Amino acid sequence: MLQARIIPCLDVLHGRTVKGVGFENMVDSGDPIELALRYAQDGADELVWLDIAATVEDRDLSLGQIHRLRRDLNIPLTVGGGVRSVDDVGRLLEHGADKVSINSAAIANPPLIEEVARRWGSQCVVVAVDAKRVNGRFGVFSHGARRDTGLELGEWLVQAEDRGAGEFLLTSIDEDGAQRGYDLSMVEFARARTRRPIIISGGAGAVDHLAQMLGRGHTALLLASMLHRGQTTVAQLKRELAQRGFPVRV
Numbered sequence: 001m002l003q004a005r006i007i008p009c010l011d012v013l014h015g016r017t018v019k020g021v022g023f024e025n026m027v028d029s030g031d032p033i034e035l036a037l038r039y040a041q042d043g044a045d046e047l048v049w050l051d052i053a054a055t056v057e058d059r060d061l062s063l064g065q066i067h068r069l070r071r072d073l074n075i076p077l078t079v080g081g082g083v084r085s086v087d088d089v090g091r092l093l094e095h096g097a098d099k100v101s102i103n104s105a106a107i108a109n110p111p112l113i114e115e116v117a118r119r120w121g122s123q124c125v126v127v128a129v130d131a132k133r134v135n136g137r138f139g140v141f142s143h144g145a146r147r148d149t150g151l152e153l154g155e156w157l158v159q160a161e162d163r164g165a166g167e168f169l170l171t172s173i174d175e176d177g178a179q180r181g182y183d184l185s186m187v188e189f190a191r192a193r194t195r196r197p198i199i200i201s202g203g204a205g206a207v208d209h210l211a212q213m214l215g216r217g218h219t220a221l222l223l224a225s226m227l228h229r230g231q232t233t234v235a236q237l238k239r240e241l242a243q244r245g246f247p248v249r250v
Contacts, residue, residue, distance in 0.1 A: 003247045004210075005220040006234055007199060008039040008227050009048040012062065012081070018052070019228050021177035029228035033069045039227065040075050042234040045249055047073070048169065048199070048222060050101065050128075051081025052144055061088060063095045070096025078126050078169075086115050093120065101169055103128040104142040107149050107156075110163055117164025126199075127165040129156065131186060132173035138186055145173045153186070154193045161194050168194065169222070172202035177225050179205025182213055191218070207232070207240045214246045 010017050010032045017035055018026040029035070036047050049069075051062050061082050070077065079092050080101025089100045106113050106127055117125050130145045131138045131153045138153035149156075157168065170190055172183035182203045190198055200213060201222035210221050226232055238248045 002219045003249055005045045007046045007222045008044050009222045009224045011050050011052045013053050019225050036069055043238055044234050046076040048078045067095045089116050099124045099126050101126040101128045107142050113163040122164045122166035125165050126167045126169050127160045128169040130171045130173055157194045161196050167197045169199045175203030181209040
């Protein structure tokens, strides 16, 4: 079995970390740089930083914060939010991102995935996908889960992979922040339709939820609420997973 990747996520709104439920009712969770460095010191394998208002509010990238974080961060960093062009990707990489997450812009302009992959390689292209159940299927949403794109999850995963996506960040809008567990049926549906790694997001609330996914071979797990609220730590989760026999980096 591959080692688990425990990946804290920082949803950043106007310079502060926030977290809500179902992409709504955001609550301040602290300074994102302080939280990122704490999680890294505590054993996080990677970090994801998402500026959740940049696309909706048509704002510039948070390059200053990313640059300050990178000076002290020693683990891989994926940055997304407000990425609209190849030039945006280049600026994020120059300021310290290892991978760049693209969501709404990739849906609006799928060739952007190809352009980024051709210039920097697929390994730095993370296509973020926000999905939920709509009329018996998994529909894809953009602009902070506000806009129904009309795309079906499976068809979008296939197209994005064909265009050069190196990884997917799949968030269940239905389970986001609810802490009831990851959306297993959505994850299994997605896993059957792409060969690329999938970072699973939305719903983690206990070590049992992580163990369930690892037991089914899903090894890249995103966390937010349970860490931001102080319910547990990365180190504690890794200890408990190791005790259950799951391979984790310590």
